[in-house]
Structures are given as C-alpha cells and as structure tokens.
Amino acid sequence: MAIGRRQYPFDLIEPKWQAVWERQQTFRAWNPGENIPVGHPFAQRHPEPGLPPKYYVLDMFPYPSGAGLHVGHPEGYTATDILARYRRATGFNVLHPMGWDAFGLPAEQYAIKTGQHPRQTTEANIATFKRQIQALGFSYDWSREVDTTDPEYFKWSQWIFLRLYQSWFNPATNRAESIETLVLPADCVTEEQQRAYRDARRLAYVANAPVNWCPELGTVLSNEEVIDGKSEVGGFPVVRKPMQQWMLRITAYAERLLNDLDGIDWSHSLKEMQRNWIGRSEGAEVEFRVAGADLGITVFTTRPDTLFGATYMVLSPEHRFVEQLTTPAQQAAVREYQRHAAGKSDLERTELAKDKTGVFTGASAVNPVNGELIPIWIADYVLATYGTGAIMAVPAHDERDLEFARKFNLPIRLVVQAPGGGDATGFVGDGVSVNSGFLDGLTTPEAKKAITAWLQEKGVGRRTINYKLRDWLFSRQRYWGEPFPIVWKRDATGALYHEALPDSALPVLPPKLDDYKPTPDGQPPLARARDWVAVSEGVTRETNTMPQWAGSCWYYLRYQDARNPAAMVDPAAEQYWMGTGVAGATPGVDLYVGGAEHAVLHLLYARFWHKVLFDLGHVSTCEPFYKLVNQGLILGEDGQKMSKSRGNVVNPDVVLDAYGADAFRLYEMFMGPLEMVKPWNTQGVEGVYRFLGRAWRLFVDEDSETAFEQGLTTGTASGAELLEQVRLSAAIQDVPGTPEQLKTLHACIKKVTEDLDGMRFNTAISALMVFVNEAISWEVKPRGILRDFLTLLQPFSPHLAEELFSKLAAGDPGSPATLAYVPWPKYDAARLVETTVEIAVQVNGKLRDRLVVPVDLPAAELEAAALASDKVKPFIEGKTIKKIIVVPKKLVNIAVA
C-alpha cells in the first residue's frame, strides 16, 4: 500500500458487517400482510401490528456493462443509501431496491463478434456489478432484485405492451380505455374495415413512416436516440428511411405529461427540459386552397395575426401533395430537390442549415383572408414531422422566412408595427397589426383572437395546439430485447394483419440463434429462427424486439412485489408503497435519484406508461416519481469528463482497497452538493479517511490496538478474532455528559438531521467532523453521547459505526444486534442555549469590535456597550450618529454621518 499506515482495520470490519447484514436479512422491506419474523430487528423496532409509514427511495438501476462500476454510479447510490438508513432510524418502512437494466446493445454486439450468447455476457456483468455494489455496504433489499432480461420479469413488460395494444385514448374522457369501448362508425361493416379502424387507434400501432435507420447498428432508433444526426450509442450516421414499425401513442398524453409536471417535486431545469421536449405551442391551422386544383393545404402557425403578410407558402419536400401540385415545367427541378433532400441525413440537414435552399413548384395558393395568389415552394427548412409539414411564410416577421425570401427575391410585407417604431422587418415580437384589413390597430394578442374567430367562422381554420413530441418508435431490429407478443396473419383479401397473443402465452421467449446478425436481406436477427417465427400455417411471429427503455419503464413497480408470479404487482403492495389512501404519505416514489442523461428519455417514457397503467386501473397514482434529483457528474482528477481515452477513469475497486467502503462513501458525499458537477480528488479521500481513523481512535483503547496490530503481523490468530480483542478506551464511562459535551452532541444532532432532510450531505459530514474534533480531547467520554454519535454516523459509514456500536454495547444483553433500527436521536433545544453570545459591532457596516455579552442583555444596554467600546470610539468620535441598528444576539451597527 502506498499510503502508509492503515488508519483502522476497515478490511476486517467491512466484510464482517456485510456478512452480518446478509445473514440477518437486516434490510428486508416488508409488504402489507407479510409475516415478519419476531427476531428481526424491524419487528423489534415496530412491535405494534400493521406497518409504519413507507419511504420508497429509488436509484436509477444500471446497465451492467463489461467495464464494471464507475465512481459515478455510487454517488447517487450512496446518497439514497444514507437517506434509506436515516429513514429506517426515524421509523419508516423503507423500500430501497436495486436491479439490472440488462437488455442492450453491447452484449449483442459481443455476441455477434464471438458467438457467445448475450445471456452469458449479461450474467457475468451482473455478477461483477453486484459484487462491486455489495462491497459498498448499501442497504438494498436484495430479495427484490430485478433483471429486465429475466423471463419472469419481461413477461410483465410484454404484458404491459398488450395493455397498450388493447387500449385507445378517448379524447372525450382524456384517458386510455379498452379498445372494446371504441364505437365503430356505421360505415365500418366488414371485419377488415373494423380491424383497420381499431388498429389505427390503438396506443400501440403499426405505422409505415420515415424512421431513423442506423446502418451501422442495423436498427432503427427513436428520435430521442438520435443526437445531431448520429446514433446516441456509438455515434454512427443515421438516415431517414420509410419502414413499417411499432409505435406507441405517447402524443395522446402530451397535455397530461405537461400539466402533471406541476404537481411533482422535480428541479426546475428538469421540468423545463421535459416541457421543451413536449414542445407545446398554441396557434392556428389555416387552410389555403391551391389555385386551379381541388386541393387544400393546411398550415400550422403560431402567428395567425400575420396572415395578411404571407407572401408565399412552403411545403416540406416530403409533403404528400408536392407531386400533385407541381407544374410540368417545374417537375424536374422539384424531383431533383426531393431526391437531394431525401439523401441527406439529419446531420447534413442541420449542418447546411445556414444556407437556405428550396425550389418553386409552379403552383400558387389562395390566401383565404384576401384572395391573393401566393407561390408555393418546397424547402427542407420546413420539417415534414412538425405541424402539418407546411407553412405560410411571413418573411417580414419570421427570421427563417426572411432569410429565404431574401435569397429567392420573394416579397416582404410588413404587417406588425414594433412598439418602439422604426423598421419592423424581421420583428418577431408582439406589436400592433398594420396593412391587415380588419385587424389593423389591434395588438398582437387581440389580432390573434380576431383572426382565429374569423377563420373559424369561414370554416378555413381553427385554433389548435401543436406539440413537438412525436409518437414513440417502439421496435428495434435486435436480438437482445423483449420479443413482441404479436403474430401476423392474412385476412380474406390476403392482406397481412397483426393480432395479440393471449396473456397465457407470456412470456414470449427469444429463440436460440447461432448467428445474431440481421439477415442478409435486412430482416431482424429473430427472422433467422424460422421454426420460431412460423407459429402455424399462415401465422408468423413479429420479429422486431422492444427497445431497452421497455424494461426500465416500470421496474419501480416490480420492486414493490418482485416475486409475484400472478401479477405485475399486487394492488395492496402497490397502494402501500405508492402512498395511496394514506394521509401524509408521498404519492409515488418518495425519492428517485439518477443521472441527468435520462431527463427526457427514460423519465418521459416511464411517466407515459405509468399514466396508461393508471387509466386502466393497474396503478393508483397518476405520476410515478414524486421527488426526483439528478446527481452531478464526477469528473476526473484533471477536471475533464472521465473516459478511457483520457486515462482519467477512477476505478472504485482501487479506492476501496486503499481506504475502504466507508471512506469511499463519505468522500463521495463530502465532495460537494449532490447535484453539482465536481472533480475527483484522491487526496480528498484521505481527508475523510483520516476522519474515520480519528473516530476509531475516539473509541478504542490505544494499548489494545497496538496489541492488535502486532497480532496481525505475527499471524497467530485470525484477523477477525484479533478484532474482537480490541478494547474500548477507558475514557468511555457511564456518566452523564457535561453541559458543554451535551451542547456539542445536540448541535451535531440538529445539524445532521436538518442537513439530511435537505439532502446537504457535505455539510452534515462536516458537522460529524466537528463533533469528533471536539470529543477527541475529552478526558471522560460519556457512553451515551458516543452512542448517539454512532447513530448519526451510521447512515454515512455504516460498517465502522456498527463495529464501534457493538463494542460499546458489549456486555449489555438488551442492546440491539444492529444499529440499523436504533432510533434517530432528537436534539434538545434546551441543550443548545448559550449563556453568553458574541456580538459584532459595526460602524457603517464595517466590523470594529466583538463583544461577549449575556444572551438576554436588553437592546438598550447592548447599544450602550457598543458605544462604549474602545475600538469603536475612534470611528464615531466627532461624528453624528444617524441611526443604531441592534439585532439581538447578532450585531450592533452604528450608522454615522
């Protein structure tokens, strides 16, 4: 070891207590109706019938990668573990689980390379992760461990998919309902028509739409998984390609996903990210007739008040009417432009964003408000996937339109006057309408209302709300994911249609394969398993699999009843842990901690599934995660993001070897506020490690420790045996604390308690340090005070706290076998009262003296004492005193002229 003498024998203490906790099942969480063994420390703490209030504290479960744990993982885990332990001590029934988000690309890519089944890779990686996580002494209830790749788990992922498939969103009730409640229109008579009508409305549906195809990964990706035109995983190019895919109708929930943010305790920035992603915008749809054709083009605009300023119209190159309305003379140019736009990846489109391109179609549209003919163009600055894929261009009051109009010499007509006057070209704010007929003189909000009413009356437009949020592309061309519980059949006309498998067919297991690559003709790997695909004559299985998000969308529900073979979660367990029907209980998960990288993807998807399950009566709250906190990234020692290529990755195993789990946990929390980005510093670990050493020395007898050290080197007895022989310091005595000692203790209790409630772990730890710094110099150390200190230390550094607690309790048969359920001490305000207090004396806000006075000194006397101070006098002599401010117990400020 390169760090000199060990501060205390953490290498013996930590495995010892981890073994005790495992043997004792110390951290089992209990469900309603469960039998709690009388000997269990929970039963001893809570002898009364019924369960105490719940506290559900959740970590974002990890993807068990081959690289093992990273120091970033335990940051959030330590924070939640501290709170879990704190809540147990304050009397809650704590649910604190862990599991594995184990489907995913790396195991599959490894399988493609080596032929090793992803199951094997996954199991090995889980074993590594579990070993590393357990070495940190987290108080997880491992009996509830989940693994998304376990058939007993993904059975229920598939089951939830079937609920989505069997439901539609009823706009009248604003919620999901069984597809059976969907009223078929009278003209839907044949079986095929009825099926088509239903299939077009299910929450899980098949669409033939342009998707993000990643040739390198051999799969499609959701919009969320594409960053700057490249795959989020691997950074490979992504192109748009029309394909038949499963979609989930998350857009139906846009409004609720947005509104329900108001009722949950998430950070402002996180809510903003979700709001931006949902992207609600209010505006109007306006229909423009195409001149000389029986065709209407609907545009979406947030500025209907500028309709008089529309001087041309733009369709996205993919718009379905482009073909029909293009004049023969323009056909070649339009086709060429479409071909060019289609060949561009999203990346190229954004890269070329600076320079607008487009082509005239030759056709014109009629502006409904004034009958004016305006040219119709196509341009790729208009997105096919947003709004209606078509816009009315108002170059005078839209930057993009202005740029385009200037490039192609299109007219610019001012219709809004800027409040400050001057040239309003390019002015996009609110002003007053001009050159706009009946809108003239109206302010922008008034004009919007007036024109919308006019459009509605004429039947050529209406008020609408548009969302950026797209439906969720839910299928992947992968092996290592949940197969869909769906088969394909042919109807009387020979057309393919899909059908759900019954719940009894679940789980649908993936087939065995020798080769995990997609088929040569581009089919998903599952298509290689011919026997698996062919269910019976004319019935074939769906060969896509679900995305990795599926398993993580609901795992927090499974933890509540992880081994239930008959249901996703038992309703009584679900209601208990989600706090339903209990006054004062938090609705949903009490605290969810994880990285900000999941701010939109996972959290939006999980909220969506939860709402569907809520509508269908399977869960009892409308939101899953009541309070959510993002832990900040831990950077390398060089202040850069940790990465293999930079060589600045800190391996937790190495830190644990050198300093132990308690020091590691403590350091991760001592670095700074949880949410903040902060660099790792190994010397900082030594600081907290030394603190733990001081805490150890506060308790143990020096001579017996020296004997222990010598025993270890001679090696005649085992380390565990020798550890038992370390005695408590003789200074620890059964005496009441002095007022001074009690003040030190109660100040520490107060600070640690308040800081834990506010999740200020770093300052809580500093309070513990202050206590030890004080107590180490006490000649007599009252046992009761040290015992209370250990209950405060326990959440942070549980192994050392348990070891010292067991020594403190040795010979006391009534003492609990673990600190985990020992009640959290309450501070006594009476112990904190001071008899004297130091008062700052300021002159004009500048500190001139400090006076020690009795706390209850009346303000007038305090004022007199301040004025009498020798240090103050020179600053007030010969000056007029304007005012004297006296803040009791704090300061006196003398304002002089």
Added chain:
RNA sequence: GCGCGAGUGGUGAAAUGGCAGACACGCCAGACUUAGGAUCUGGUCCCGUAAGGGGUGGAGGUUCAAGUCCUCUCUCGCGCACCA
C-alpha cells in the same frame, strides 16, 4: 440563436439579507520518533511590521447592512436547436 444552471482562497467548498471563507485538501512551522508519506499542536484570503486597508467574475442600484435582493454585462457548463 433560445432555455436552464453556475462563477467565492492555491484546491473541493461553507454562509435564514447580519462577523465571508465553516469543514476538508494542500502548504508552512513545531512536537513525538531510529524513521515518517503515521499521529498530535499551531498557522494559512490578499496588501501591510503594525494600525489599518482591500476582497465573493465585472458595472450600477436597493438597504443601517448584499456572496445573498434588483438591473445591465462577461465567462463557463448543461440542454434544445430551421419546431413555423
């Protein structure tokens, strides 16, 4: 470009509008020691021998009093990004 955060010692950071820098790291000095990269004691924002002065990215403002509140501005980080 838009949205959201954050700027405090050599470093990580503390501070209900009330004594800026708690608690640590590092550094300096000392004690103990065969030894110290262990431990203990003291010191450590800057200028100044001191008295004193200056100081929380910058400029204003409110206040008896501002790191904290308000206005403008700069820098960095994160997110979104032709979203009509």
